[in-house]
Amino acid sequence: MVKHIRKTALIAVLFCFLSVSTAAHGEKTRFTMAILPCSDVVMTFKRFAPMITFLKQQTGIDIEIIVPKDLSELEYALINGEVDFALQDPHTYVRLATLFNKTMLLKALNTEGVNAQHAVIIVRKDSGIRDLHGLKGKTVMFGPKLSLTKWIAAKELLQNSGIDIDKDLKAYSNAGCCEDIAFNVYLKTVDAGVICDHFFCRHGCERKELGIDMRQFIIIGKTGEFPMRIFASSKKLPDDLANRVIQALLKLDKENPEHAKILYAAEFGGFAKTSDREYNGIRNLAGIRR
Secondary structure (H helix, E strand, O other): OHHHHHHHHHHHHHHHHHOOOEOOOOOEOOEEEEEOOOOOHHHHHHHHHHHHHHHHHHHOOOEEEEOOOOHHHHHHHHHOOOOOEEEEOHHHHHHOHHHEEEEEEEEEEOOOOOOOEOEEEEEEHHHOOOOHHHHOOOEEEEOOOOOHHHHHHHHHHHHHOOOOOOOOOOEEEEOOOHHHHHHHHHOOOOOEEEEEHHHHOOOHHHHHHHOOOHHHEEEEEEOOOEOOOEEEEEOOOOHHHHHHHHHHHHHOOOOOHHHHHHHHHHOOOEEEEEOHHHHHHHHHHHOOOO
16 A cells, blocks of 8 residues: 555656746746755655645746755756755755856745754664664664765764764665654664654644654764755746745744644744854765865
8 A cells, every 4th residue: 555655646746847838938937946855755745735836826827846866966957947946955945056047046944933953863762772882793774975964964973972874874765754764663673763853842743643752762962963954946037926825934923823734734933044154064074066
């Protein structure tokens, strides 16, 4: 059943990706927003579908979600005009910044209204693991390779603790959403998992449905603080059209009950304007020249 659902979702993604239509005079009538997944394809659609519906209602622009599988696929789509907007982690943005309009950028805010995110490494209390050094010879499940915190920052955290994931771990893997990773740790499929820090204080319903008792986990490590996702528009998109979408996103207010539902689904607290220079620190981390 799960395989069928995921296959259906992938077909939907492909359909959306290929169905960017044009009017008789050559102008686009449908636009695409690429959302770099922090979870699997199905979960990504569920999380951001309410936001896309809101944007359509606010702007009158027909926008569809696409979920690129990796950085190269996103780059190819941008170059070929198949992506108009992108919601992505900072390390993805800085690598493709020349393809975006740098004067029209938004930063996502967390549920506390701050542009900051962390990941934590969890183990079961009965695992006998009490710190990062205890992971040597163990199995670890990271987040997707497009995730700044659950992959890149987590690797850096382990490296700074003297752990080479290729030499010191028994094995490691990359999974999707925090729920899947926590579930695998809970079932002892893996010894440790990397999840978003806010997973502990949110998603009570999801944890209950999965049968996860969060009291059985302990946190043995926490990544540094990194900026949250960036909303950017393609350089090929007219400024007035991009601005309509930006203004709609800035209207989202977590104090508004209807807006709160949209933001909660996406695990955001809102959006704020930002500038390209705010991400020079990420460029330094990624080894990219300014």
